Amino acid sequence: MKNCTAVTAEEVFRADRRTVLKALGLAGAYALLPAASFAAPPGAPLTAEKSFTTYNNFYEFGFGKSDPSRRAGAFTGKELILRVDGEVEQSGEFTAEELIRLFGMEERVYAMRCVEAWSMIVPWNGFELGKLLRHARPRPSARFVVFESAALPDRMPAVRAKSFPFPYIEALRLDEAMHPLTLLATGAYGKPLLPQNGAPVRLVAPWKYGFKYAKSLVRISLVAERPLTTWERRASDEYGFYANVNPRVPHPRWPQDTETLFGPGGLRDTVQRPTLLFNGYGEVAPLYAGLDLSVEY
Numbered sequence: 001m002k003n004c005t006a007v008t009a010e011e012v013f014r015a016d017r018r019t020v021l022k023a024l025g026l027a028g029a030y031a032l033l034p035a036a037s038f039a040a041p042p043g044a045p046l047t048a049e050k051s052f053t054t055y056n057n058f059y060e061f062g063f064g065k066s067d068p069s070r071r072a073g074a075f076t077g078k079e080l081i082l083r084v085d086g087e088v089e090q091s092g093e094f095t096a097e098e099l100i101r102l103f104g105m106e107e108r109v110y111a112m113r114c115v116e117a118w119s120m121i122v123p124w125n126g127f128e129l130g131k132l133l134r135h136a137r138p139r140p141s142a143r144f145v146v147f148e149s150a151a152l153p154d155r156m157p158a159v160r161a162k163s164f165p166f167p168y169i170e171a172l173r174l175d176e177a178m179h180p181l182t183l184l185a186t187g188a189y190g191k192p193l194l195p196q197n198g199a200p201v202r203l204v205a206p207w208k209y210g211f212k213y214a215k216s217l218v219r220i221s222l223v224a225e226r227p228l229t230t231w232e233r234r235a236s237d238e239y240g241f242y243a244n245v246n247p248r249v250p251h252p253r254w255p256q257d258t259e260t261l262f263g264p265g266g267l268r269d270t271v272q273r274p275t276l277l278f279n280g281y282g283e284v285a286p287l288y289a290g291l292d293l294s295v296e297y
């Protein structure tokens, strides 16, 4: 959990922020990440970058794993602006570049567990979501954070075909969103996110199933009431609001006690391993004290 660009961000704050970062640019910010700085969590090497960028779930581009990388073509994500609003004192609109300028960029190597029982070890680049939320200053009425993905009919074939209830909506409780593990990712493997991985900015909450990690965000809204998320609406018996990784809560279509981990050698290089409660991030357990995790799944 090394903060690769903290120094840079601070220097930039101290200098004339505008001029320096204009010169630096987004590519510059990534160039400043030290090479080969990715420390894998114990016992698991990083998943091949190629697997991460070609085996995807991004239903806006189709339901097949290769649809997002094959069909993202006209969508770069660069055009998107993230709006932060709702129960906050200071709403705002940000490009990815502005977010990095304001909140810095660090690298976090996290395990990502999809509810379909596969997993990857990914070196994310981004910043703690809490930094952005504190900047927006939540009102006392704010209890949940809603994440809305882009839904662009002219760029996203499945949005055009209305084959799923878009826009894709996800949400966290405010305290989950403020947890230091929760990131807004702007990159991975030391590069800006590719369209198929949710450019320019996506959510990452490593103790939850991957479907919570809403991609290509256009809006983060703080609200008082728990919203109905896309997957709950679709099949609430299969996908709960919390979606905490839990080997003891079975899913009707996939075993949740083990998973197929994609290794460094490509999609055929896999190992089976046991799935851990909270995907191994046990430090989040206090967030759920008093909740029956088999009911609130």
Ligand SMILES: Nc1nc2c(c(=O)[nH]1)N[C@H]1C(S)=C(S)[C@@H](COP(=O)(O)O)O[C@H]1N2
Pocket: 052, 055, 056, 057, 058, 059, 060, 113, 114, 115, 149, 150, 168, 196, 197, 198, 209, 210, 211, 212, 213, 214, 215, 216
């Ligand atoms: N907007 C949007 N976000 C999404 C999805 C999606 O279909 N649309 N799929 C989710 C699922 S099920 C998973 S497992 C992860 C996959 O992220 P990756 O393709 O970058 O590995 O993205 C999540 N975020």
Ligand SMILES: [Mo]
Pocket: 057, 113, 114, 115, 116, 209, 210, 211
């Ligand atoms: Mo998933």
